[in-house]
Every structure is written in structure tokens, then in C-alpha cells.
Amino acid sequence: MIVALAGGVGGAKLILGLSQALPPDGLTAIVNTADDLKLHGLLVCPDLDTVLYTLADIADPVQGWGVASDTTEALQMLKRYGHTPWFRLGDRDLATHLLRRALLDDGKTLTQVTASLSQALGLQAKILPMTDDRVETRVRTQGREIPFQEYFVAQKAEIPIEAVRFEGIETARPTAEVLKTLAGAKAIIFCPSNPLVSIGPILALPGMREALQRAPGRKVAVSPLVRGKALKGPAARMMQELGEEASALAVARRYVDWVEIFVLDEQDQELRDPIRSLGLEVLVTDTIMNTLEDKARLAREILDYVFTSRGQGQK
Amino acid sequence: MIVALAGGVGGAKLILGLSQALPPDGLTAIVNTADDLKLHGLLVCPDLDTVLYTLADIADPVQGWGVASDTTEALQMLKRYGHTPWFRLGDRDLATHLLRRALLDDGKTLTQVTASLSQALGLQAKILPMTDDRVETRVRTQGREIPFQEYFVAQKAEIPIEAVRFEGIETARPTAEVLKTLAGAKAIIFCPSNPLVSIGPILALPGMREALQRAPGRKVAVSPLVRGKALKGPAARMMQELGEEASALAVARRYVDWVEIFVLDEQDQELRDPIRSLGLEVLVTDTIMNTLEDKARLAREILDYVFTSRGQGQK
Numbered sequence: 063m064i065v066a067l068a069g070g071v072g073g074a075k076l077i078l079g080l081s082q083a084l085p086p087d088g089l090t091a092i093v094n095t096a097d098d099l100k101l102h103g104l105l106v107c108p109d110l111d112t113v114l115y116t117l118a119d120i121a122d123p124v125q126g127w128g129v130a131s132d133t134t135e136a137l138q139m140l141k142r143y144g145h146t147p148w149f150r151l152g153d154r155d156l157a158t159h160l161l162r163r164a165l166l167d168d169g170k171t172l173t174q175v176t177a178s179l180s181q182a183l184g185l186q187a188k189i190l191p192m193t194d195d196r197v198e199t200r201v202r203t204q205g206r207e208i209p210f211q212e213y214f215v216a217q218k219a220e221i222p223i224e225a226v227r228f229e230g231i232e233t234a235r236p237t238a239e240v241l242k243t244l245a246g247a248k249a250i251i252f253c254p255s256n257p258l259v260s261i262g263p264i265l266a267l268p269g270m271r272e273a274l275q276r277a278p279g280r281k282v283a284v285s286p287l288v289r290g291k292a293l294k295g296p297a298a299r300m301m302q303e304l305g306e307e308a309s310a311l312a313v314a315r316r317y318v319d320w321v322e323i324f325v326l327d328e329q330d331q332e333l334r335d336p337i338r339s340l341g342l343e344v345l346v347t348d349t350i351m352n353t354l355e356d357k358a359r360l361a362r363e364i365l366d367y368v369f370t371s372r373g374q375g376q377k
Numbered sequence: 378m379i380v381a382l383a384g385g386v387g388g389a390k391l392i393l394g395l396s397q398a399l400p401p402d403g404l405t406a407i408v409n410t411a412d413d414l415k416l417h418g419l420l421v422c423p424d425l426d427t428v429l430y431t432l433a434d435i436a437d438p439v440q441g442w443g444v445a446s447d448t449t450e451a452l453q454m455l456k457r458y459g460h461t462p463w464f465r466l467g468d469r470d471l472a473t474h475l476l477r478r479a480l481l482d483d484g485k486t487l488t489q490v491t492a493s494l495s496q497a498l499g500l501q502a503k504i505l506p507m508t509d510d511r512v513e514t515r516v517r518t519q520g521r522e523i524p525f526q527e528y529f530v531a532q533k534a535e536i537p538i539e540a541v542r543f544e545g546i547e548t549a550r551p552t553a554e555v556l557k558t559l560a561g562a563k564a565i566i567f568c569p570s571n572p573l574v575s576i577g578p579i580l581a582l583p584g585m586r587e588a589l590q591r592a593p594g595r596k597v598a599v600s601p602l603v604r605g606k607a608l609k610g611p612a613a614r615m616m617q618e619l620g621e622e623a624s625a626l627a628v629a630r631r632y633v634d635w636v637e638i639f640v641l642d643e644q645d646q647e648l649r650d651p652i653r654s655l656g657l658e659v660l661v662t663d664t665i666m667n668t669l670e671d672k673a674r675l676a677r678e679i680l681d682y683v684f685t686s687r688g689q690g691q692k
């Protein structure tokens with residue numbers, strides 16, 4: 063079993079690549095839920111749904127969440143009622159949130175609900191929320207604290223942030239399914255997701271450090287930054303605002319205690335040696351994933367490296 | 378204040394007519410909620426919404442509930458998840474249910490929620506649910522009991538019924554707003570709605586008989602049956618199956634203790650004398666409401682009768 067830790071769009075791309083490169087039941091994604099938001103009584107899980115929709119080949123490729131070519135009739139009607147949600151919800155996407163709400167109300171866990179949804183869409187890869195407990199990423203900005211999604215979507219990540227905090231993380235726990243999956247993982251891949259707010263909450267769950275340390279598989283992180291920029295999302299900007307350099311090297315420093323292998327884009331070649339100096343093996347390759355082929359190729363290169371080069375000269 | 382008691386489509390037609398014939402704030406509709414159903418965690422209120430949508434000029438004229446020309450993207454997606462609801466919910470209609478759910482979750486009563494929705498749609502007539510308590514119409518059919526909506530929508534009212542029961546009616550109460558409205562009503566009009574399952578639950582609420590008896594306004598019932606048939610819905614069939622004649626006369630018998638005036642369609646002229654013999658005044662007129670003009674005309678005729686002919690020769 064190969065395990066991928068992921069947030070939304072960037073992570074989902076590599077997960078799709080991995081699903082192409084691995085046998086149908088050989089992949090489990092452990093997905094950030096700290097971006098989840100309650101909206102009109104529904105629980106919206108942007109990262110889980112992006113992974114779900116990406117694997118089902120119905121993801122909106124532009125917006126970063128939701129279903130491709132979705133309509134917004136319900137949203138228009140909500141506007142007519144004077145309740146314009148700041149978070150754009152398409153009609154087909156709404157069905158996911160409605161069904162999730164109904165299943166949660168029936169007493170199912172988010173893990174069970176996610177399994178139902180992905181089975182119904184015919185997926186064979188497993189998608190696990192990082193926790194069934196409620197964690198909420200909040201950012202401090204201009205003297206007040208707001209939920210991450212409000213910063214990211216309503217404010218378009220255009221206001222400076224001063225801190226990031228995961229509300230509820232102290233009492234949240236990784237699920238039994240997450241712990242079991244990690245214990246049996248042949249490799250654990252940190253997808254090219256935002257290190258602060260996508261991978262960050264997963265790693266911040268109490269017990270996660272020990273679970274990853276005990277996990278027998280090699281751990282690999284794929285840089286979400288190329289030439290100091292994120293392909294999608296505010297990772298670079300957030301890192302800078304929090305006083306870090308926005309670079310693959312800074313990402314590698316964040317992950318140095320967690321992984322053995324770092325996957326660096328070939329455009330960042332000059333960072334190979336500095337990252338090696340941190341004590342990490344470095345795989346340099348093209349990490350840009352535009353086409354399905356790109357995704358599968360990157361996934362295969364990572365898997366090949368993990369399973370053939372252990373302890374070899376590439377370090 | 379003129380008060381209309383109503384269920385769905387037939388009642389909403391006359392309410393629309395009354396809204397044309399009265400000053401903007403001169404009309405209050407008290408609407409059946411015993412057909413309400415829970416669906417995917419939402420509370421669907423077909424009668425309240427039919428009145429709401431009809432007054433807002435967005436009602437689906439064919440289906441009998443929901444918004445005209447609505448799309449069904451969310452429904453299609455629910456089907457993809459293997460959860461085909463038996464109750465057709467359009468996307469714009471969904472917005473109503475979502476907002477209602479959210480407002481109820483915020484602690485608002487159904488009365489407050491309904492007021493919010495109708496204000497947002499710019500309505501001036503007041504729409505009141507008959508109760509804020511949960512009442513559920515259930516029908517016994519073929520040895521088992523099912524919710525009314527399942528009989529009406531999923532079974533298309535094509536199976537014979539043996540009994541009708543209003544689950545929860547003993548502990549439900551008319552709201553304070555309903556009681557206050559009745560106490561100040563200049564006239565109370567029983568709309569041409571199903572006497573068994575639309576007007577029936579309103580009248581069956583504990584305290585309703587006394588409230589109507591105390592109400593100073595004259596009470597008028599409009600026959601929902603013409604030539605023994607309902608223009609919409611299963612009223613005629615249900616009455617027959619429960620051992621009653623399906624006729625305006627049988628409707629008049631049901632209402633004889635409740636109203637003083639009965640509005641009979643001109644096609645049923647021969648029933649005027651039998652209904653008078655019950656002790657009711659009878660207004661014979663064209664009760665078929667196809668166009669907006671028809672609706673306004675019927676409303677005006679009823680109002681004229683109530684306010685000009687009290688105790689006069691027409692009885």
C-alpha cells in the first residue's frame with residue numbers, strides 16, 4: 063500500500079498520477095480536513111472533495127474545488143433570498159454536501175461517509191480524512207483571526223497573514239484507519255500541497271509524528287514550490303508572510319524531520335546540494351503536472367526511486 | 378385582515394387571487410404543514426412553498442410543487458451516488474430547503490423562517506405555517522401506514538387508502554401568530570384545497586375549533602370538487618376510498634360545523650339546495666381558476682358576497 067498525504071488541487075494531481083501507476087487497490091490518500099467549512103448547515107470538505115472529484119474525473123480544473131461545468135441555480139436562488147454565500151457552491155457539488163450531511167446525521171463518521179461517496183463514484187483508491195474530529199485552520203490577519211477558507215476564498219489570499227493556527231488540533235486524533243494505513247505503508251508520499259495549511263494540519267495531529275516514525279515505508283516529500291512559486295494556491299506568499307523564504311529549500315527544511323527523500327523540480331536544480339546538506343536524498347525531475355501523462359510519469363519516477371534506489375548513490 | 382386556510386396548488390391559486398383583490402397587507406395565509414417531509418436532512422414544506430412560490434410568481438404550474446423551469450443537477454448527482462430521492466427536488470427549490478434548514482438550525486421557528494423567505498421574495502401577504510410543531514399526515518394503505526408524500530408522490534396516489542391519520546397532532550398547537558390572526562380576521566376563507574389532508578390537519582389542531590368559533594369574521598369554504606372531481610390532486614379518490622361520496626355536497630357536509638358560506642361551482646348548481654338544506658349559505662359561481670384574472674375574479678366575488686350580502690336573501 064502506497065500512502066499519499068494531501069490537500070487539494072496539487073495533491074490531487076499527484077494522487078491521480080499514483081492511481082495510474084499503481085494497482086487499483088494499492089493507493090490510500092490521507093487528506094487534510096482542516097479547511098472544511100460549515101455553510102448553510104452543510105459540511106463542505108474542499109480537499110476531500112477535490113481528491114474525490116479528481117479521481118472520478120469530474121473535478122473543476124480551474125476553480126480549485128467543485129465539479130467541472132457545474133451549474134449554480136441553487137446559488138442564484140440563495141442570492142434571491144439575500145443570502146449570497148461567499149463560497150461558490152455548484153448544484154452537483156451541493157449533492158455531495160447534502161448526502162454527506164444526511165449520512166453524518168445518520169451517525170456515520172466522515173471516514174465512512176467518504177468511503178460511501180468514493181465507492182459510489184466507482185473509485186478503487188481509498189480516500190481517508192485525516193481525522194473524524196473537527197479541526198479548523200484559522201489565520202491571524204490584520205489583528206483578527208478568520209477561518210482559512212474566508213482568507214483563501216472570500217479574501218482571495220490577498221491580505222497579509224501573521225499566524226496560522228489549527229483550532230481543535232489538541233483534542234483531535236488521526237482515525238484508526240489512518241493509523242492502520244500508515245503502519246502498513248510501503249511508502250508515504252507528501253504530495254505537493256501547501257506545507258502550512260494542507261500537509262501542516264495532518265502532521266500536527268497528536269500521535270501523527272509517532273505514527274509516521276513507526277511506519278516502515280520510506281517517506282518522500284514533493285516540493286509544491288518551483289522557482290519559489292506555488293503552481294496553485296497561496297503557499298509561497300504565506301511562507302513569506304510568516305517569515306520564511308518561499309523556496310523548495312524552505313519546504314525541505316520544514317520536512318527534514320519527517321521524510322528521507324525530497325523531490326525537487328529540475329528548474330530548482332541549484333537547490334539540490336543545499337537540500338542534500340540537510341540530510342535528505344534528493345530526486346530532481348520535472349514536477350510540473352499538466353497532463354494525465356505528466357502525473358503518471360512523476361508518480362512512476364517517485365515510486366521507482368523509492369523502490370530501486372534505497373541507499374544508493376543518488377543521495 | 379382576510380385569512381385563507383390552504384394546502385398547496387388549489388389553495389395557492391385562490392390566495393394569489395385574493396392578493397390581487399386585497400390591499401398589500403390585507404391577506405394572511407395559514408398553510409398546512411402536515412405534508413412536510415424530511416429528505417436528505419432537509420425539511421421540505423410543499424404546501425408552504427407552493428403558496429410562497431405562487432405569490433412570488435415562480436411556482437411550477439405542472440408538477441404541483443417546486444420552482445418553474447427548475448434544473449435538476451443536484452438530483453442527477455445524487456443519482457450518481459446511488460441515492461435517487463423519490464421526491465423530485467429542483468436546484469432552485471433546494472436553495473429554499475437549504476436556507477430553511479440553516480435558519481431552523483440557528484434556532485428560528487418555521488414561522489420565522491417562512492416570514493424571512495417571503496420577505497426576501499418581496500411578498501406582502503403573510504404566510505403562516507399552521508403550527509411550528511411537527512405533524513405528519515400518514516395514510517393506511519394495503520395493511521401498512523406510509524407518509525402522505527410517499528403515497529402522493531412515490532405511489533402517485535394510485536393505491537387504495539383505508540385511513541388518514543395526523544401523527545403528532547395531539548401535542549401540536551396552532552402558533553401564537555395563527556391564533557392572533559384568526560382573532561382579528563374579518564373573514565376566513567377555506568380555500569379549495571383537499572379537505573382531508575390539506576384543510577383537515579389545520580382544523581384538527583387542538584384549539585383550532587375554539588379559535589375559529591371565537592373568530593369574529595365570517596367563514597367561507599370554497600369547494601375543491603367540481604362535478605365530483607378535484608382539479609388537481611387525489612381529494613375525490615381519497616374521499617371515495619374512505620366511504621364518502623366524492624362531491625361538493627360531501628365537502629359541504631364536512632365543513633357544515635365550521636363555516637357559514639359555501640362556494641359552489643356553477644357546474645354543480647343542482648347541489649345548491651341540498652347544501653342550503655345543511656344550513657349553509659351558498660354562493661354559486663365559476664370556481665375554475667385558470668388565468669390570473671379568473672383567480673382575482675373569484676376572490677372578488679367571494680369578498681363581495683361576504684361583505685355585502687350578510688344575512689341577505691341569497692341564503
